[in-house]
Each structure stands twice: as C-alpha cells, then as structure tokens.
Amino acid sequence: MSNSGKEPLYKKVVHELRDEITGGKYEVGDLLPTEDELIKRFSLSRTTIRSAIGVLEKEGIVSRKQGKGTIVMDQKISQNYNFLSSFTETLAEKGLKVETNNISVGLQQPPESVQLALRIPDDEEVYLVQRTKLLEGKPICFMRNYLLARYVPRLEEYVDDLKHAGLYELIERVYLLNIDRAVDIITTYMSGPLESEILHFDEPIALFRNMRTTFLDNGDAFEYVISIIRGDIYEYKVYLQGRPPR
Amino acid sequence: MSNSGKEPLYKKVVHELRDEITGGKYEVGDLLPTEDELIKRFSLSRTTIRSAIGVLEKEGIVSRKQGKGTIVMDQKISQNYNFLSSFTETLAEKGLKVETNNISVGLQQPPESVQLALRIPDDEEVYLVQRTKLLEGKPICFMRNYLLARYVPRLEEYVDDLKHAGLYELIERVYLLNIDRAVDIITTYMSGPLESEILHFDEPIALFRNMRTTFLDNGDAFEYVISIIRGDIYEYKVYLQGRPPR
C-alpha cells in the first residue's frame, strides 16, 4: 500500500476495515481476515497491521483472541459513547437537531464549588455562559458553563457565533485550545418551580444534573459545566469494556 | 530488564510507572522520562516502552505530545470509570460496603423487551435473578438480571453463593465465562408506590433506571439487567477521552 497522501498507513487500514465492517461485509461473530492475510492484502508489515487492528479493538468493534482470531463485534453497541462530544453533537448523531436560545455571557468571580472543580484561587476570573438547548422547538436542557477567563479573552464578542456554532468548536477555532478529556458526574433530582419555568413543563419531573469538568491537553482544568436535562426525554449510554487495572 | 516471571515486560513497565505516578513521584503536568531514557533504564526496545506508555495513555493517566513529551495527567480524574464493574465493586472502591438481600432465582420465558436486548428467539429460556442491594443497612438498589439459561445451567443451586459473592464472580468462577464488555443505558424517572415499598422511602424521589446488556468475549449477548437506584444517594461518573472517530 503506497502512501501518497499524508494519512498514516495504519489509519488507512483502520478506515478500510471499519467501512467493511459497518458496511455489512462481516456478520457479528465472524472472524476478520488473519494478520497474515491483511499483511499480504495491504503489503504492510505486521506491526502496522496490528496497530490498525488495535484501534478497531479500542473502538470496540472487534475483539482479538489469541489462537483463534479477530472477532467482529456488534457495531450497534459500539457507537461513539465515551468520547468527548457536546450535547448538540450527541443528539446530532441520532439525527436530531438542537437549537440554542437565551444565550448570556458575563465575567464573574467563581462560586466556591467552581473554584474547587477547576482548582483555581478565588481571585481568578471566569466567564459564565448560560443558555437553553431546544429539541424540536421545546426546551430540553439548561446549561451553565464556567470557563477560565485567561484562556478565552473577550469571549463576550463571540456571543453571536454561539447561536449557530457549538462552544467547543468556537474554542478550538478561535482560541486554538485542545480539549481532549472530561469527567461527567451525573445525578438526578426532582424538579422545582425554577426548573419548571426555565424548561417549560407543568408537573414535577425527574431531571438529570450533569456536572462536567473539562481538561486541556496540558492537564489543566479549563471549564466546569452544569447541565440540567429533562429526564423524560434524554438518556445516557455508556460503553464499558474490560476489567479495571490492578 | 530480565523476564524471570511470566508477566510480559511491557506490563512490568506499566506497573512500575503507574506506581511512580500514583505514588506522587511526578506532579500533574510534569513530563515523564523520555522514551530514550526509559529504554536505557529498563534495557528494553523502543517498541516495548511505547506499548507500555500506550497502556498508561489509554488509562488516561498520561498524555503524549509529539515534539514535547509525555505529560502526567491528574490521576484523580482517571479512576476506574468506564471499566466493567459491578454495583458492589463500584461502591467498594469508595470504601463502602454493600450487602445483598431478598435474593430469588427462577427460570422464565423472557418478556419481549429482554428478547430484543439479548437477540434471542422467544422460546429460549432465561434465569431471572432478583435482589435488593443495601448500603449501610438501607436499601439503595433493586436489580433484575436476566441471564441466558444455556450458559448458566442449574443456577438455582448457587443462590447461597450469591449472598456472599458477586454475580459476575460466580459466573467467571463456576461457569468459566469471560465477560468483557457491556452497554449501560441510564434514564431517570419519579418513583411510584412499588418503588417506595421495595426501597423503603416515603416521599416520591427521582430514581435512576440502568439497563445494562452484557456481552461475552465471543460477541454474544449474555445478560440483561435492570437496576433501579436511589438517585438521592447514588451518582455516575463517566470518563470521556478523545474526539469520536471519523
């Protein structure tokens, strides 16, 4: 396999094999071609082929068994869970369109809980971005993002962009920051009057509260987000693989 | 580095480096020794060192940057989330002890929702295991596990073991099955009278409903579990890393 473009060879193998698997060339439980066969087919070394299969295994769409082969797993269960996606992106994958409403941005002294989550001193300023997410015109989610101000100077000038683009997209495009990991803590509680008003429902319902801390690729905490989500509409999918280390 | 024992060399490197990181030898944001330094220290090839660092990266406790080095991330955020743990194991990690109560086991024709989740015909029998989990003597969780009967024959004979050991432990020890992945779907709803009675609370509260489908390492669905969990006590932590493929 020649490499005229810039993409690494092992990634080309990943793409080709993933397309074949999701395209239905193999049934669930089928064996992928052996490593030797793939070496001949792509004219690549074993190391390269193995690193490609390693990517597919990490994504959960194949499983390797010594002495047996590489088994095709059910791709229905191995969607893009557990990757860092925004609320909008998650629903877009299901073919649902999310709009943003009632955006407000302001510079703040962070409350203590946010200082703790971001591990910052109490004189470090943060931006508070508040907005409502609508699914098919109806409010489904209310979000409060606290962002470290020193990373996103003059954020208020970009409010209009937020109406049409995602916050993460803005951060990566305008401020050239690399967000690559986060921790979500998900709890649930019964709605009160404020939630009823913000999300436009009448009877009390169960709500998700998602507290996310986002980290940059240098290890610094960068953002703390509290999302209040209608529990009667939304659900979380979490993909679990392997036993814990140790 | 000699290999007198059976453990692969790269895993020894993983253990040694992980111990150093969690033991506080490096601060968050510090650089790990370069690959060349580790090659000399362990007297191993670059490939082996890199595969060890790859494991640590997958666990989220380091992050590699081309041209810069390998950065130590905050191990507080990289606990054993997203690995396949039982309810009991998850709480045990926090130092909490969970007891099991009111166990019942029976052979059933599965309801349609379970047939769908496990992808089995409607004449395939399943065991239904029901039980209550207690945290410090108080009910916190009610679980209904549907297990494919052909994988766990005569399960009812092991009910007494379930009082003291976890279900997964029993399955791995007695039936020699390898469970290696699962999908959780988490929703929330308001409790009704039945939930109040089972979990012993008075006022209506918000509950988690966790629907887990468990898969064996051959790709077959094996078990479907519905857990009802008190939302005022429990929380989920999900560790997210990297952007989705494609």
Place this chain on the structure above:
DNA sequence: AAGTGGTCTAGACCACGAA
C-alpha cells in the same frame, strides 16, 4: 501439529515543538 494472535528486537525515517 498447524495456525492464530501476543510479545519483542534493532533498527529507520518523519512530523512537531521549543530554543
């Protein structure tokens, strides 16, 4: 016994980041 994936070596060149 044969065939599979798992581990490991000793090199090579490339792409990126910082000085």
Place this chain on the structure above:
DNA sequence: TCGTGGTCTAGACCACTTA
C-alpha cells in the same frame, strides 16, 4: 537546529486454540 514522540520495517520466538 535539536530533541521529542509518530510511524514503519523485517524479522524472531512465545502462548493459546483447534484439530
């Protein structure tokens, strides 16, 4: 420019599964 991690080769031997 130099040092870092990223990719890749062509081999070797081992461990596990199946027949």
